[in-house]
Amino acid sequence: MDEKYFAKKVEAKWQKKWAESGAFAVTDDTSRPKFYQLEMLPYPSGNLHMGHVRNYSVGDALAWFKRLKGFNVLHPIGWDSFGQPAEDAAVKRGVNPRDWTEDNIVAMRGQLKRLGLSYDWTREIAAHRPEYYKWDQWFFLKMFERGLAYKKKTQVNWCENDQATLSNEQASGGLCWRCGNPVTKKELEQWFLKTTAYADQLLDDLKIIESGWPVHVIKRQRDWIGRSEGALLDFKIVGSDQSVRIFTTRIDTIYGASSIVLAPEHPIVLANRRKFAPEVVEKIDHIIVEKAKPVEHDAEIEKDGVDTGLRATNPFSGEDLPVWVGNYVMMDYGTGAVMSVPAHDERDFEFAKRFGLPVRQVISEPHMVHEHNSVHALALEAPLTEYGVLVHSDVWSGKASEDAKREMTAFAQKQGFGEAATTYRLRDWGISRQRFWGSPIPIVYCDGCGTVPVPIDKLPVELPENAPITGTGESPLAKVEEFVQTTCPQCSAPASRETDTMDTFVDSSWYFFRYLDPKNSEEAFGPEKAAYWTPVDQYIGGDDHAVMHLIYARFWTKVMRDLGLVAFGEPFDRLLTQGMVVGETFYDDSTGKRKYFPPNQVEVERDAKGRIISAKGVDGSDLKFAIERMSKSKGNGVDPDEMVDIYGADASRMFVLFAAPVDNELVWQEAGIEGAVRFLQRVWRLVYKWREVLVPILSQERKDPATSIAGSAAAKKLLQKTHQTIKRVDEALTTLQFNTPIAALMEFTNAIYESQLEPASSNDAEKAAMSEAISCLVRMLTPFAPHTAEELYSFITGSDSGMIADGARFPEFNSDLAAADEIEIAVQVNGKLRSRVFAAPSASNEEIERLALADMKISENIAGKHILKVIVVPGRLVNVVVRG
Template sequence: MRQNYDFKTIEKKWQDEWLKNRVFEVDESPSKPKFYCLEMFPYPSGKIHMGHVRNYAIGDVIARYKRMKGFSVLHPMGWDAFGLPAENAAIKHGVHPAKWTYENIEYMKSQLIKLGLSYDWRREVTTCTPEYYRWNQWIFLKLYEKGLAYRKSSFVNWCPSCATVLANEQVIDGACWRCESSVEQKELEQWFLKITAYAEELLKDCDRLTGWPEKVLTMQRNWIGKSEGVEVDFPIEGMNEVLRIFTTRPDTIFGVTFMCISPEHPLAERLCDDKEALKKIRKLQREPEVKEGVFTGRYAINPLNGEKVPIWIANFVLMEYGTGAIMSVPAHDQRDFEFAVRYGLPIKVVIKPVDKDLTEPLTEAYEEEGVMVNSGAFSGLPSKEGKKAVADYIEQKGLGKKTVNYRLRDWGISRQRYWGTPIPIIYCDHCGIVPVPEEDLPVILPENVNLTGKGESPLKYVDEFYRTKCPRCGRDARRETDTMDTFVDSSWYFVRYCSLREEEAFHREKIKYWMPVDQYIGGIEHAVLHLLYARFFTKVLRDLGIVPFDEPFQRLLTQGMVCMESYRCPEHEWLFPKEVKDGKCIHCGKPVSVGRVEKMSKSKKNIVDPDEMIETYGTDTVRVFTLFAAPPEKDLEWSSQGVEGAHRFLKRVYALVYKHHKWLKEIDSDLEPSTRHSEAQRAEESPSSILSLIHRTIKRVTLDIEKEYQFNTAIARLMEFVNEVYNYEPKTDEERRVFKLALKNFLILLSPFAPHIAEELWRESGEKGFILEQPWPPYDEELAREQMIELVVQINGKVRSKMMIPQGMTDEEVVKIALDDEKVKQWIDGKEILKVIPVKGKLVNIVVKG
């Protein structure tokens, strides 16, 4: 055994051994419980970043742990390989998107292997291959057969920078989710998937997702946006048309003083003569903080009181919600109030508080419940009762109907770009829209294209693709040239992993065994994009008889971001961390300004290259730091000192084994960890008892992993174990057997977090086989019983409380116990705490002001 921790040699050795022996490969095993662990697959952008490292390390710990716990674990990886960046790179660098993508995949795969991730690479999927995207096309055809895929002309979200359409979910605060350019409205023929057909089920089933973060469920519920209300028709004066509105506040209908319609409304062009003003409003439509409108010169008639009210076109009214037209009640809706004040429109109070009148003129809208006034026969009714009474009246008189509305709109999947799945549709002048027959799938994406990024699909100019024959009549026909939104690719990939690549895409028995995913891991930024679409596709596949379940992901972990402070030089703008030394720019020597800690990003150069970290410290160090620095769901602040600390810990582990390696291989410790060695040892209450220590460590680490994946505290327990035994020198054979038993179990506990060094030290300790294949050690409750110590709490140097606590708690845990103590609370209540100083295993000193 080498004396020094040579992580480069060790890590390469075990990565090769794992691949050669195919230890991560898994097949169905009906005799064992299954566990499907999945991290969101990456876009092959060229290099993994620290966010990837953290995400995949979290998943790898879970997969390895569950495997040791006796589960048959499916842990696959693939590539979300279609998309705009490849096409834009092709345009910029003159390289084909396929070449760019596959080269990136090759490099990124080598990086993932270097991280020691336990993936079954036989199951690798790459979404830009015909073998994969033929099934995108097959699913599309099934949706088309069921009326869930359709084509229509509509105003769409257009990103001028990406030169393509965006789904509603891809527009964030009026900007493109990818490049942050302002989104415009453009009228195009588009293909849509009818996700709204599943709106109610998607909403109801949120209640079943008990393993999901509540913040994600709240985002999905809000995006689906169920509202119960009334649709009412307002006749348009001088036209045989009506404006149909949807309102959840029929009790305010007597307070309508104007109407607003969306710039995209079908009647907008006919009602508004000022086309330039209409064009301006359309540009402002995705900027809700700017409330702009134009008066059409037309009027609508309130069907309940006969009043004539002006019709305006307003940028804050969206076609995606309701009917694209609203009745505006400025006295009781703040948005309408601001619009009315801006344009000098009337404000009429029809709801007042129960116990007082409103002071007019109003300074803001009164949006609470109250009593109806100025509302004809309904005046005097409490507004809650008035909602029902007015709604009933509207239905009885045939003026409208009660209805349920959803904010969710159908998913526009047409993209005017090349690098995506061709939509399998043919247009024939004789037969109309004709789906490509299943036996002709896949419709292959041609390679000989001229990429311009000018806003229309280049497939239109590839004659051998575009020109075809109608499969029905045999006449000349044209193919659809739009490609699918790449979120289609990721809406079912988790099902594809269940079958090996050479098998059929939907092997029902294998899907039944593996699905649903037990633990899914990825960023919260996908809460109303990928996660909602994946739920929709799962329900579609269920209705097609392919999957026997309703939801794809049992548990969801949304890991926090990896963050770091940024550095800025007055001469060289943003600097990489390695360009700063002693607070100065290495290029010009000027002092740099240090920015706040925020998400790592290429634009601000506050990034750390995983390759450089692995080269300097090794994979196991990088894994241990990212898992130790913060709980998985919290943001992680990058710290060079923290990385150094993780490296010192692993060197210490290595040194511990090296110190005893000469006799470790000679001692037999083939004993269950619960073996009771002697009454003397069991009766011993010393905290240095190795047997008790390892049982406490097994228990703590196991519970930390089982309870919300608290890997940071689990690693802290392992560090405490090393500190306790580092200077221990077993002398007798009995002591050596116990020590080796403890060390073996410690290495098993360490292995999910730092698998390479654990494998190496396992063998150097005289053990056989892979440590990954060892069972997770159980613990004896009696042996794991915590030793209690007395904790003294001082406030400004005076003893104010004493309590018994378990030995071995972290400083953070001890401080929390001290601050939560009732006696302590009495002394610090209302006072400013200046400092809290824990002294390991003895006391906590609290310094307060005054």
């Protein structure tokens, strides 16, 4: 064992040993409990960033912990390797997307291995390889057979910048999810997957996983699926045979409707466009343009609109209402039309206030019914959105909202102008992409036979080696004649292939099943393997995928269940969303445009807690500063390779785990990683100092530590701290805390040093206690710094084969040794804290009461007073109630 800690030497040694021994390759073993640990697979862009390092360090720590707890751990990795950036590279660099992708995989695989992540590399997959996307196509054909895959001409979300279609999720907020540019609408023939067929299941089954998923992710999924129970109602357009169908969840407010508001793309608007005044048409076009402009996330958009001049009849009151176009009504949500009830809806209230539309109160709080039933509320300061009692609503006045909703819906259905309905915000998933670098859609078009699926035994439909990629216009595949021209599988006549490729979210919707059986050429995976390994026990990734990826993966799993491939419908038992890694940025915006300065060109003044007080450039100029997501362009990016070169993989990983709770943002500060290095050096020196004592003791048959501490207070104290730390670290990792167990190990290391025990002067009990402490420390260190732990463990056990081969286990705490000698108990007099006493954890209530009453401060406080009662809360407090 070297006297000094050389991170590079140790890490290179153990990475080589792990690779040569296949340390992390696992097989199905039904005799052992399994644990499937999964992090979201990366896109092979060519470089890892610190967000990757954090994500994968968290997952690796948990994988190590579960191995040490005796689980058969599956911890795989692969590549989400289809996608637009490869085509961008083809345009910008003149390279083949396939070559660019493979080169990036080589580079990033090397980075992951340098971090020493414990992946089973024998299961590595890549979405762009035919042996993988063959099964994308197989699943597509199975969905086609079941009517879950279909093609229709529709208005799609279109990104002009990327020249690509987008799903609703990818165009959320009117912006392209990838490039951030405005999304417009375009008529195209597109393939869809019928996610709406599973809308109820996707919503209802959230109750199965909500205990293991973050609350905010569950909420976003519920909101996105957006199930609403209500009624569909027809408002007849005056003077025509047209009707506007609206969906409302609040039919009880219909007598308060003051207008109908349509989306600018609504069919009624398009059908009557020629009848509108020129200024109305101009305003509608303006609204369309403004809606397409990018806006800040969650920014409030001022309500805007125009009266079209059309009128629609309220089917309940018979009143003719003005028909407006409004910028807050979306064509792809509900029916693209709303009845505006300003008194009882916040958006409608804002709209009415701006344009002077009537505000009619038709719902009242029960205790205000008399007042509201006699006076219209024309001057409400805010809408009343809660349920209540109907007023000014004809025969329904005086009825509770819930009762009125049922009766009014039944009345509308009986009269033929409405019906009960359930609507969803969720829309079918448009998977067609006008791209080369994606999985080809296995469909052939024949003049005689129509749309024909490629036979399953002819899969995969492979991408050609090359295609003319320009980044604009139709799919590059359409320009590859030898790909397009084929024969019909049914009649053998000349036919043409589909030239759209699949959305890359198809690849990531089921990849975690392919890890189970990656070499299988006959099936996507063996069902018996799925029965053992899945569902995934722990999934880790950013919450930016809370809607798209996770909804699609849940949908796909339910389809696989219905195909008989798995016995469950939810793919991930537990989900952890780690926070972003952010960094300090320094900039000057005095010219109106930000100019960023790298940290080495900035003089920073900080307070005692390390927070920035001021920043100056090298020329003395004042700079502004902020904490922002890491980016090379902002000068706050950190290269993981550079950190590993300077500090080592273990210190880099330990820092990202220790610096902040895993679900919080992590502010990168290099001083923190230096602290991790110093801690590892302290542990190393500790083992080196005790090296001659540890090996002979730990190589002997292990004894119960409780039998080896008789007569030694130092040994007892050290063992007590050891087992208290085991308990803390075990509980923290079990509950997915990663910073607190590292803090506990640092505290434990300090306690070992503070024991002031020395190898030469310690007795046998103290040596045994120290050996126990160091052995436990090293094993508990493994999830956070595995290379260092492996090296130290191999030395102290006298074995160079490592933890995995030796079957090392996470230490088990002894509850008797972990128990505190004394506990602190607060003592109150009449509910006010007056003192504290100390008692044994096993002390009875009577003993605790005697200690409290005998305390000098308490005696002074109750002197001359009558004790009414003494309340003892075991282990926590005593309250002495007195009078006089």
